[in-house]
Amino acid sequence: MPTRIPVIIDCDTGVDDAMALICGLATDRLDIRAITVVAGNQTLDKTSVNTLNLVDFLGYKVKVSKGADKPLNRELITAEHVHGRSGMGGVKLPESSLRFYEKNAVETIAEEALAAEGQLEIIAVGPLTNIALAILAHPFLKKSIKRITLMGGSIDGGNHTPAAEFNVYVDPEAAQVVMNSGIPIVMVGLEVTEKAYLTKEEIQSLSLWHASDETSKTIKALLENMLEICTMFGYQGAVMHDPLALCYVLDESLIKTKAMAIQVETQGEITRGKTVADRYLVTDRKPNVQVGLEIDRLRFVELIKELLNKYIK
Amino acid sequence: MRKIPVIIDCDPGHDDAIALIIAFGSGVLDIKAVTTCAGNQTPDKTLNNALRVLSFIEKYPIVAQGALEPIMRELMIAPEVHGESGLDGPELPPPSFEPSQKNAGDVILDILRTSDEKITLIPTGPLTNIGILLAAHPEIKQKIERIILMGGAAVGGNWTPGAEFNILVDPEAADIVFKSGIPIVMCGLDVTHKAMIFKDETEKFRRIGNKTGKLVAELLDFFDLFHRKEGFGFAGAPLHDPCAVAYAIDPSIFTSVDYFVEIETKGQHTLGATVVDFKRKYGQKNNVTVVLDLDREKFINLMYSAVKNLT
Numbered sequence: 302m303p304t305r306i307p308v309i310i311d312c313d314t315g316v317d318d319a320m321a322l323i324c325g326l327a328t329d330r331l332d333i334r335a336i337t338v339v340a341g342n343q344t345l346d347k348t349s350v351n352t353l354n355l356v357d358f359l360g361y362k363v364k365v366s367k368g369a370d371k372p373l374n375r376e377l378i379t380a381e382h383v384h385g386r387s388g389m390g391g392v393k394l395p396e397s398s399l400r401f402y403e404k405n406a407v408e409t410i411a412e413e414a415l416a417a418e419g420q421l422e423i424i425a426v427g428p429l430t431n432i433a434l435a436i437l438a439h440p441f442l443k444k445s446i447k448r449i450t451l452m453g454g455s456i457d458g459g460n461h462t463p464a465a466e467f468n469v470y471v472d473p474e475a476a477q478v479v480m481n482s483g484i485p486i487v488m489v490g491l492e493v494t495e496k497a498y499l500t501k502e503e504i505q506s507l508s509l510w511h512a513s514d515e516t517s518k519t520i521k522a523l524l525e526n527m528l529e530i531c532t533m534f535g536y537q538g539a540v541m542h543d544p545l546a547l548c549y550v551l552d553e554s555l556i557k558t559k560a561m562a563i564q565v566e567t568q569g570e571i572t573r574g575k576t577v578a579d580r581y582l583v584t585d586r587k588p589n590v591q592v593g594l595e596i597d598r599l600r601f602v603e604l605i606k607e608l609l610n611k612y613i614k
Numbered sequence: 615m616r617k618i619p620v621i622i623d624c625d626p627g628h629d630d631a632i633a634l635i636i637a638f639g640s641g642v643l644d645i646k647a648v649t650t651c652a653g654n655q656t657p658d659k660t661l662n663n664a665l666r667v668l669s670f671i672e673k674y675p676i677v678a679q680g681a682l683e684p685i686m687r688e689l690m691i692a693p694e695v696h697g698e699s700g701l702d703g704p705e706l707p708p709p710s711f712e713p714s715q716k717n718a719g720d721v722i723l724d725i726l727r728t729s730d731e732k733i734t735l736i737p738t739g740p741l742t743n744i745g746i747l748l749a750a751h752p753e754i755k756q757k758i759e760r761i762i763l764m765g766g767a768a769v770g771g772n773w774t775p776g777a778e779f780n781i782l783v784d785p786e787a788a789d790i791v792f793k794s795g796i797p798i799v800m801c802g803l804d805v806t807h808k809a810m811i812f813k814d815e816t817e818k819f820r821r822i823g824n825k826t827g828k829l830v831a832e833l834l835d836f837f838d839l840f841h842r843k844e845g846f847g848f849a850g851a852p853l854h855d856p857c858a859v860a861y862a863i864d865p866s867i868f869t870s871v872d873y874f875v876e877i878e879t880k881g882q883h884t885l886g887a888t889v890v891d892f893k894r895k896y897g898q899k900n901n902v903t904v905v906l907d908l909d910r911e912k913f914i915n916l917m918y919s920a921v922k923n924l925t
Contacts, residue, residue: 456769457769457892458769458890458891458892458893459893459895460893460895461895462895463874463876463889463890463891463892463893463895463896464878464884464887464889562775564775564883565883566776566881566882566883566884567882568880568881568882569878569880569881569882569883569884569885569887570878570879570880570881571876571878571889572776572878572881572884572887572889575776575881575883575884575887577775577776577883577884578770578775579775580769580770580771580775581770581771581772581775581803582847583771583772583773583774583775584774584775
């Protein structure tokens with residue numbers, strides 16, 4: 302068996318964050334050292350409780366740490382219109398009796414980076430506040446985090462505004478810190494995540510569709526919720542933004558990337574949070590980000606099916 | 615056939631010069647005036663270049679100089695692309711006629727006021743002149759048919775990663791123009807980087823046998839060098855400004871989609887970006903026809919026929 306990759310998943314659960322966690326906990330290729338939670342899709346009290354409830358419900362024992370409750374320099378903006386009041390759409394999970402890990406997200410990231418001796422990867426699927434704070438508070442992390450694979454950004458056009466993708470829009474200053482940290486970055490942005498959808502037919506062909514255990518029913522409810530919302534926004538299926546970032550770490554051949562120089566706009570009036578790519582090499586900035594440009598959707602769908610099948614009792 | 619009345623506002627500039635040549639050679643446009651702005655080079659150089667090109671092709675429209683600098687920023691020029699004169703490369707004699715004593719804005723205003731029909735504006739430089747005109751005389755908008763401009767980019771930029779040169783030079787002017795309510799056709803980098811001309815095609819212009827063909831080939835020789843040596847890695851030279859003129863002559867060569875587009879005037883990395891609402895998030899009325907592609911061969915043929923018509 303190949304070595305498992307030591308990772309921290311940083312998320313703002315969140316419907317598609319939940320799907321990413323479900324996939325990440327199912328695979329034996331990841332060694333999830335901790336899950337750190339940030340405010341984004343909903344407020345921190347909700348995203349953190351959602352995360353803890355989900356981990357417990359699925360029967361895993363993983364540290365869950367609470368992180369920042371707002372962006373570095375700005376007021377929090379949530380995506381209640383996508384993720385609902387609870388942050389989990391209409392999906393209800395039993396209240397967990399587990400406790401959050403005693404250390405906060407920043408300390409947890411530093412602790413696990415030290416323990417993993419240069420091998421720790423981060424999969425960040427929410428606003429980058431926790432990651433930026435960790436880097437700022439513990440500059441040694443710039444050398445000791447192996448890679449950050451993030452869901453966020455877009456080089457063509459945004460989804461929260463015409464210029465910006467939601468996660469980067471929420472905390473552009475944090476994104477700018479992370480992008481320029483020198484840590485290898487893979488940006489799984491809208492260019493690929495919007496193509497990472499499961500159609501209604503594909504969802505209904507999942508083995509768990511007809512299963513009646515509680516886990517299958519919950520995953521099914523999450524998928525139905527995503528399908529409904531995404532269809533309303535005009536997508537061809539349930540868009541798996543966050544699971545795609547996680548799946549990239551499992552199988553890099555799913556996404557074709559290109560090294561580009563990326564800067565995050567923090568001053569713009571209508572371009573807040575735009576990830577600006579130097580497409581025509583008009584600056585001498587060195588590429589700092591591997592930008593996802595193409596995805597093999599059918600293989601992605603196969604991987605999701607394989608991961609979800611592990612929950613069939 | 616009725617000719618289309620137009621005013622060309624430009625900052626020659628190699629591709630502006632070729633745009634002027636095509637405009638006069640096409641036989642389709644009724645060019646009421648040529649006005650100049652600062653951009654590719656300083657304002658006196660762009661004026662002189664316009665006069666030299668027009669003298670060379672023996673066309674003598676009203677020519678007037680406009681604003682000497684952007685609305686609220688320092689002038690940025692592009693000698694890297696166009697050389698010290700703004701038209702380095704070919705030998706061009708001094709102009710054989712004088713520009714108007716009036717300012718470009720007044721010239722355009724007079725023409726619009728006295729015209730019975732609506733007039734199309736074709737700006738191929740920074741939008742300073744047009745922006746000031748529309749802000750100072752909003753009532754004149756109704757006399758403008760549409761504005762077909764070279765500038766902007768739905769994706770990427772050529773002067774900074776976020777912005778195209780013409781918009782970056784005077785984003786505030788561009789903002790006025792894009793918010794004016796006048797129909798705008800944006801020939802940005804999305805199409806102009808596809809409007810390539812290759813070496814063998816340049817030779818075709820040289821072989822036409824008239825002096826204008828030779829001039830066009832020599833302009834392209836110089837323009838081509840920059841685009842091959844810089845990071846662009848292009849296989850030819852992108853004919854930015856001729857796209858706007860060609861669109862006025864024959865829009866059927868181009869493909870476009872209408873969108874709501876706004877100009878960023880504040881950004882650190884995005885100053886001068888033309889932000890296209892691809893997903894129609896804002897639910898705003900489309901204000902811009904964003905040109906995205908063209909039939910390149912038809913475009914080169916259109917240029918070729920126009921150059922052949924001249925001396």
